[in-house]
């Protein structure tokens with residue numbers, strides 16, 4: 364039996380993105396997807412600028428831009444009478460990630476782009492209609508038992524690492540025995556998309572939160588002629604009746620009529636807020652909804668899945684190429700878990716505000732909105748949890764901004780999937796020959812030269828240079844060459860090293876073989 368480097372179970376956004384990133388490293392990857400086609404029901408419609416950068420790193424930015432639109436129009440918070448109480452501004456066309464910070468899209472179209480992207484990588488195989496039924500862990504590899512198609516055909520396949528990208532009901536998570544921590548919000552909502560057949564002027568281009576305590580709703584202009592409604596189920600609602608066209612049209616009668624639009628698909632989802640403890644067990648890992656789920660009030664569930672992929676891809680590459688001990692993979696949970704938790708906690712708070720059904724609480728909320736609203740509607744920029752970075756203060760362990768270079772390339776395209784050091788030439792030249800060799804060995808990119816925006820950024824943070832990881836998170840800031848020497852200890856190299864994860868900082872020490 365041939366052994367793949369990595370097997371991914373599930374080809375939703377987490378699995379498809381991770382497969383694209385691992386394919387760039389030339390790793391042999393098998394993606395097993397239970398369904399024959401892409402999941403067609405209405406789900407994600409928003410992703411952020413950081414996620415666009417991951418698509419860019421995967422070489423798919425142009426394809427993703429072709430099926431998405433930047434969210435420049437913002438979000439209105441209306442009361443039960445339809446009066447606008449507060450407006451959250453849309454994003455600038457170019458934000459800190461070199462693009463708008465909000466993008467709207469239709470999830471099945473994005474998944475199609477990601478799957479097409481896999482065809483560029485000869486070392487990546489996607490098998491659709493193949494369901495993983497059982498998992499056996501061995502010392503050298505994991506064996507997966509797979510059911511192919513509807514018949515009895517089944518087979519076994521092996522991989523050195525297996526990532527469960529298998530969604531909320533994850534088989535891999537259950538096999539690993541990882542526990543889900545309840546973060547407090549679980550609420551059923553009716554979600555449906557309509558396709559407009561004609562111009563409907565009363566439908567705004569921006570998103571609207573209808574903060575009506577008798578029935579909270581969200582309206583969103585998705586892309587093209589697709590519009591989305593998310594409507595909270597109230598006590599006494601019959602979920603089976605709710606999804607029937609006659610009922611849907613009744614809910615929409617204020618905005619759009621059946622002669623103006625077709626209902627595409629409707630589904631009832633219970634929005635959950637949970638996070639798992641135990642993202643890795645030996646050769647098994649979890650990513651995406653299998654390991655965390657958030658209510659969609661910030662449009663961040665899939666974004667978190669994509670960030671998982673970006674965090675994990677370079678670590679799996681370093682481990683599978685023998686550059687580091689596989690203890691590096693433990694930093695995946697320690698870094699990502701608090702990061703995603705910041706988004707989930709905020710989405711829960713926002714959800715509780717939007718979902719208010721008590722008229723008096725709604726009246727007080729509306730007053731706060733009229734006065735400018737709580738300051739919780741901006742996406743957080745959390746730091747990674749303890750892992751492979753150093754420095755006590757932000758921006759260490761935060762995502763580095765995207766810069767436009769003098770030759771018009773964006774920084775990410777110039778750096779590729781490698782580590783990088785950027786800063787004043789004399790500081791970069793000041794490191795020892797040993798460190799220079801180490802930089803060379805791990806394929807680190809050196810960038811120096813005049814760049815006003817970079818100089819401003821470094822000055823603002825009192826630094827002369829910055830070291831970046833392949834996922835563009837800041838490994839550390841340097842005031843002098845010896846800071847660079849110190850943080851270069853964290854870089855992988857040819858021999859095996861052992862990562863030691865400590866609170867707020869980490870060092871990798873060589874282990875003798």
Ligand SMILES: Cc1cc2nc3c(=O)[nH]c(=O)nc-3n(C[C@H](O)[C@H](O)[C@H](O)COP(=O)(O)OP(=O)(O)OC[C@H]3O[C@@H](n4cnc5c(N)ncnc54)[C@H](O)[C@@H]3O)c2cc1C
Pocket residue numbers: 372373374375376377378395396397398402405406407408409410470493494495496528529530531533534554632650651652653659661662663664665666667668
């Ligand atoms: C109404 C709604 C609105 C949302 N809006 C947003 C939004 O605006 N922005 C955002 O970022 N997120 C949003 N989300 C969340 C987003 O849709 C999910 O977070 C995202 O789909 C998770 O991706 P995933 O790859 O982890 O899981 P999934 O998309 O669930 O994919 C898992 C895949 O694994 C496959 N699978 C499962 N078990 C097996 C097995 N045993 N063998 C083989 N294959 C298997 C499944 O068939 C599936 O294809 C929304 C979700 C909902 C429901």
